[in-house]
Amino acid sequence: MNEDAAVRHAHPEDLPRVVELVAEHAAYEKAAPPAPGLGDRLAGLLFGPGRPRLRCLVAVLPDGTLAGYATCAPELSTWDGVEYLHMDCLYLTEASRGHGLGALLMAAVRAEAHALGLTEIQWQTPVWNEGAIRFYDRLGATSKEKRRYTLPTAHPDGAPSLH
Amino acid sequence: MNEDAAVRHAHPEDLPRVVELVAEHAAYEKAAPPAPGLGDRLAGLLFGPGRPRLRCLVAVLPDGTLAGYATCAPELSTWDGVEYLHMDCLYLTEASRGHGLGALLMAAVRAEAHALGLTEIQWQTPVWNEGAIRFYDRLGATSKEKRRYTLPTAHPDGAPSLH
Numbered sequence: 001m002n003e004d005a006a007v008r009h010a011h012p013e014d015l016p017r018v019v020e021l022v023a024e025h026a027a028y029e030k031a032a033p034p035a036p037g038l039g040d041r042l043a044g045l046l047f048g049p050g051r052p053r054l055r056c057l058v059a060v061l062p063d064g065t066l067a068g069y070a071t072c073a074p075e076l077s078t079w080d081g082v083e084y085l086h087m088d089c090l091y092l093t094e095a096s097r098g099h100g101l102g103a104l105l106m107a108a109v110r111a112e113a114h115a116l117g118l119t120e121i122q123w124q125t126p127v128w129n130e131g132a133i134r135f136y137d138r139l140g141a142t143s144k145e146k147r148r149y150t151l152p153t154a155h156p157d158g159a160p161s162l163h
Numbered sequence: 164m165n166e167d168a169a170v171r172h173a174h175p176e177d178l179p180r181v182v183e184l185v186a187e188h189a190a191y192e193k194a195a196p197p198a199p200g201l202g203d204r205l206a207g208l209l210f211g212p213g214r215p216r217l218r219c220l221v222a223v224l225p226d227g228t229l230a231g232y233a234t235c236a237p238e239l240s241t242w243d244g245v246e247y248l249h250m251d252c253l254y255l256t257e258a259s260r261g262h263g264l265g266a267l268l269m270a271a272v273r274a275e276a277h278a279l280g281l282t283e284i285q286w287q288t289p290v291w292n293e294g295a296i297r298f299y300d301r302l303g304a305t306s307k308e309k310r311r312y313t314l315p316t317a318h319p320d321g322a323p324s325l326h
Contacts, residue, residue, distance in 0.1 A: 026242050034242055041244025054239045071241040076217045078234040078251045079189055079197055081204025085316070088241045113316040121316060124287075124309040133310060141314040146287040147296060151304040153248070153276040153284060 005101055007108040010056035010069070012047050015039045017066045018056060025091035029126055057108045059092065059101045068092035070105045072112055072121075080120075085113035087123035090132075102135055124148065168264055170271040173219035173232070175210050178202045180229045181219060188254035192289055220271045222255065222264045231255035233268045235275055235284075243283075248276035250286035253295075265298055287311065 010018055019039045026033055045054045059068040068091055075086040087109050092101050113121050125132040127145065136143070173181055182202045189196055208217040222231040231254050238249040250272050255264050276284050288295040290308065299306070 022242055031242065034244070038242075038244045042241070045239060045244060054241070056241075071239075073239045075238050075249065076208060076234075076236045076251065078205070078217070078219075079185055079194065079201075081197070081201045081208060086238065088239065110314075110316055119316050121314045122312060124311045127308045127310055129310075136310075136312050139314060141312040143310045143312045145290045146309050146311045147290055147292075147299075147306045148287045148309045149285060149299050149304040149306045151273075151284045151302060153273055153282050 004062040005067070005099070005104065006060050007057055007101075007104045008060065010046065010058045012043060014056075014058055014066060015043055015046075018042065018058065018069055021066065021069050021091055021093070022089070024093065025089060028091070029129075054088075055112055057105055057112070059096070059105055061096070067096035068101055068105060070109050072109050074116060074118060075122075077120075083116075083118055084120040084122055085109065085116065085118045087121055090123070097131070106139060167225040168230070168262070168267065169223050170220055170264075170267045171223065173209065173221045175206060177219075177221055177229060178206055178209075181205065181221065181232055184229065184232050184254055184256070185252070187256065188252060191254070192292075217251075218275055220268055220275070222259070222268055224259070230259035231264055231268060233272050235272050237279060237281060238285075240283075246279075246281055247283040247285055248272065248279065248281045250284055253286070260294070269302060 016039060019034065019042070022038065023033055042056075046052055046056050053073040055072050057070045058066045061067050070090045071088045072085050073088065074083040077084055090102065090105055090109075092105075109121060113119075124146065125136065179202060182197065182205070185201065186196055205219075209215055209219050216236040218235050220233045220235075221229045224230050233253045234251045235248050236251065237246040240247055253265065253268055253272075255268075272284060276282075287309065288299065
């Protein structure tokens with residue numbers, strides 16, 4: 001599969017399939033499904049005016065099917081005082097795993113970082129995702145265990161104004 | 164301490180002290196110390212031209228000492244198709260913990276998210292940081308355990324070019 005599959009940047013016409021893959025990815029990680037309208041929101045983030053920060057790479061099988069995707073964007077490290085490339089997603093359909101497509105997507109993300117002049121890539125995976133952990137460890141990536149928090153912005157006590 | 168301490172946005176003249184706090188924070192998390200020149204790099208990220216994405220909030224004691232800081236920036240969620248506010252750092256010197264300054268900094272980060280029109284804040288802490296975990300859990304934040312990866316961009320096999 002590897003020799004015939006290709007990785008390229010997503011085009012606007014890929015979005016319906018990318019949204020399906022995002023939904024599969026969220027289900028795989030036992031997260032809530034995407035809210036309606038994700039295709040439109042991603043269109044704005046990926047193909048909107050200006051210089052969109054988010055990038056989406058897709059793995060394409062010889063028959064034209066998209067078998068997976070990766071997204072990434074430059075983010076800011078306070079400790080280093082520089083931007084790095086954050087890989088927000090890397091996902092392959094179950095049937096397309098184990099054929100080298102993950103390595104192709106990672107190589108494309110590295111190429112993206114290189115093109116942006118960024119020297120580091122960071123990402124995270126659930127601690128129970130053993131297949132992903134084996135794959136990332138084989139790449140030579142280093143990792144730390146973190147607790148990742150989410151909090152709605154709204155504050156019942158009201159938010160202070162700052163000067 | 165809480166009644167007399169204040170949280171405000173960092174000014175350029177705060178940077179030498181912010182860099183000290185960043186170094187303390189990195190040491191506390193058993194990470195490598197900041198590379199030389201961090202003050203200059205942060206000046207560019209925080210006070211450079213355009214609309215800088217990174218924001219730095221500082222906790223100021225009555226005597227004018229900076230006892231802690233938080234940094235945050237809008238980042239991109241593929242699954243949601245929107246930006247959220249990523250809190251990159253929240254740190255208080257050991258002597259200034261337990262007096263409500265952490266809550267003041269978090270309230271300021273929430274205000275920042277609100278001002279930017281972002282509905283969610285995300286951040287992470289090491290799994291061994293029990294004090295921080297108790298503090299964040301009390302706020303009502305939800306969390307998941309993640310393995311956070313870092314990889315240099317450079318690829319020994321060379322990176323493919325994409326079309």
